Amino acid sequence: MTKQFGRLIGVSLGPGHPDDITRRAAAALATGARWTYPVKKEDEASYALDIVRRGGFSIPPDAEPLVFPMTTHKDVLVRAWARAAARTLELLANGRDVLFLAEGDASTYATFGHLARTVRELVPMVEVEVLPGVSSYCAAAAAVGTPLADADDTLAVIPASYGVEVIDHLLDEFDSLVLLKIKPMLDKVLDLLARRGLTHEAVFVEKVGTPDERVVSDVTVLRGETVSYLSLMLIHNPGRQRPPMRRGCRKKDTETEQ
Amino acid sequence: MTKQFGRLIGVSLGPGHPDDITRRAAAALATGARWTYPVKKEDEASYALDIVRRGGFSIPPDAEPLVFPMTTHKDVLVRAWARAAARTLELLANGRDVLFLAEGDASTYATFGHLARTVRELVPMVEVEVLPGVSSYCAAAAAVGTPLADADDTLAVIPASYGVEVIDHLLDEFDSLVLLKIKPMLDKVLDLLARRGLTHEAVFVEKVGTPDERVVSDVTVLRGETVSYLSLMLIHNPGRQRPPMRRGCRKKDTETEQ
Numbered sequence: 001m002t003k004q005f006g007r008l009i010g011v012s013l014g015p016g017h018p019d020d021i022t023r024r025a026a027a028a029l030a031t032g033a034r035w036t037y038p039v040k041k042e043d044e045a046s047y048a049l050d051i052v053r054r055g056g057f058s059i060p061p062d063a064e065p066l067v068f069p070m071t072t073h074k075d076v077l078v079r080a081w082a083r084a085a086a087r088t089l090e091l092l093a094n095g096r097d098v099l100f101l102a103e104g105d106a107s108t109y110a111t112f113g114h115l116a117r118t119v120r121e122l123v124p125m126v127e128v129e130v131l132p133g134v135s136s137y138c139a140a141a142a143a144v145g146t147p148l149a150d151a152d153d154t155l156a157v158i159p160a161s162y163g164v165e166v167i168d169h170l171l172d173e174f175d176s177l178v179l180l181k182i183k184p185m186l187d188k189v190l191d192l193l194a195r196r197g198l199t200h201e202a203v204f205v206e207k208v209g210t211p212d213e214r215v216v217s218d219v220t221v222l223r224g225e226t227v228s229y230l231s232l233m234l235i236h237n238p239g240r241q242r243p244p245m246r247r248g249c250r251k252k253d254t255e256t257e258q
Numbered sequence: 259m260t261k262q263f264g265r266l267i268g269v270s271l272g273p274g275h276p277d278d279i280t281r282r283a284a285a286a287l288a289t290g291a292r293w294t295y296p297v298k299k300e301d302e303a304s305y306a307l308d309i310v311r312r313g314g315f316s317i318p319p320d321a322e323p324l325v326f327p328m329t330t331h332k333d334v335l336v337r338a339w340a341r342a343a344a345r346t347l348e349l350l351a352n353g354r355d356v357l358f359l360a361e362g363d364a365s366t367y368a369t370f371g372h373l374a375r376t377v378r379e380l381v382p383m384v385e386v387e388v389l390p391g392v393s394s395y396c397a398a399a400a401a402v403g404t405p406l407a408d409a410d411d412t413l414a415v416i417p418a419s420y421g422v423e424v425i426d427h428l429l430d431e432f433d434s435l436v437l438l439k440i441k442p443m444l445d446k447v448l449d450l451l452a453r454r455g456l457t458h459e460a461v462f463v464e465k466v467g468t469p470d471e472r473v474v475s476d477v478t479v480l481r482g483e484t485v486s487y488l489s490l491m492l493i494h495n496p497g498r499q500r501p502p503m504r505r506g507c508r509k510k511d512t513e514t515e516q
């Protein structure tokens with residue numbers, strides 16, 4: 001007899017504001033599927049759950065936290081993924097679909113990827129579905145009111161922790177740069193921006209979409225400040241020297257992004 | 259007497275499936291604001307309008323197309339932006355909010371940026387709002403079921419028309435590469451992938467979210483094919499040599515993408 005597993009569904013909630021939840025994700029929350037959500041420690045508040053709570057969704061009493069610790073230790077992480085995957089499989093084995101609530105977009109720097117991969121390593125037949133969402137940097141660009149990328153622009157998204165040498169180098173090649181997790185690198189990035197004359201091309205966005213959202217257009221005021229780790233920087237690089245584009249390709253400029 | 263303009267609101271609809279519309283965008287469509295939407299030519303069907311039509315939204319009889327031609331001629335484009343902005347200002351002058359329907363995310367390679375900029379060049383006091391949305395490449399990653407970027411990954415998004423030399427070079431620096439508007443470059447990119455041993459790390463996605471969506475995991479079958487211009491390629495680069503990360507930064511690995 002084949003066991004009938006439920007589907008594992010990664011539900012993207014957007015980066016913070018419940019109105020950024022898609023119609024598809026909102027519908028999934030109302031299907032009666034079992035909810036799971038990430039926490040960093042047992043009994044700690046969940047950022048993802050807070051988004052749906054603020055959105056007026058009623059949280060099922062059996063919604064279950066899964067612990068994903070905040071650590072660099074690969075073995076600790078791997079054990080956490082294994083534990084979370086094992087518990088998810090127990091829930092899936094009832095035949096009921098299991099939702100995993102994900103902040104931002106569940107494909108973009110998200111815990112869901114690890115959970116889904118680990119679940120499928122254990123039981124390859126489990127069906128996984130991802131409901132896409134608004135990424136933090138798209139929401140940040142909207143909050144700032146500036147395009148993230150346009151026409152022939154190149155766009156790079158990197159964790160700021162690669163350091164200023166890498167960031168400096170990428171600014172030669174990209175018209176638009178998103179620095180995630182800017183917190184520990186903030187002052188060094190401010191130095192780099194000043195050196196390259198890009199101070200006024202950068203905007204800092206903290207906790208986008210939440211009641212504590214902060215958009216800082218004059219980034220120089222941030223020097224020395226300890227910002228939230230939920231913060232990013234958008235940098236435009238309007239003076240970049242571009243390589244030539246291929247003939248017959250540029251005529252698609254005014255089209256949709258695909 | 260100061261004229262009271264309505265707000266200009268860029269409404270991101272996601273790349274094709276009406277269920278990718280956010281709750282905020284859906285609410286905006288129902289406010290009674292005047293709708294505008296992009297077309298490439300007069301009397302041509304609108305991709306954006308088709309998304310909301312398929313979503314069951316009733317289209318106001320006074321919804322108005324704005325023409326954004328498909329051309330590389332900067333002067334033709336600038337004239338089109340000026341005409342669209344002038345018409346938008348006429349509508350805004352009634353004091354009623356004006357929505358501009360945008361495929362994908364209105365900040366990401368979108369016509370809305372040009373419209374908003376041109377409107378504000380003409381009348382700086384006009385208030386502009388952007389409702390963020392699901393980008394085509396986030397929806398594509400979800401459709402494929404593969405993470406777009408993870409933990410310390412670097413992510414680049416570029417129009418494929420920069421050519422294979424640029425793409426080849428970026429693969430040295432990026433773990434994940436999104437090639438937009440892949441159509442005219444497809445065969446050359448397939449050659450490059452073969453040369454770099456990345457053929458099986460690439461996925462092609464066409465018309466994501468629409469009834470004609472196509473996900474092709476064996477990209478070699480596409481050789482010689484004339485694909486839709488609404489197509490992109492996601493490339494993972496698992497063997498990349500990474501520079502060292504800064505100490506004290508990596509501990510944020512398991513957190514949300516901001």
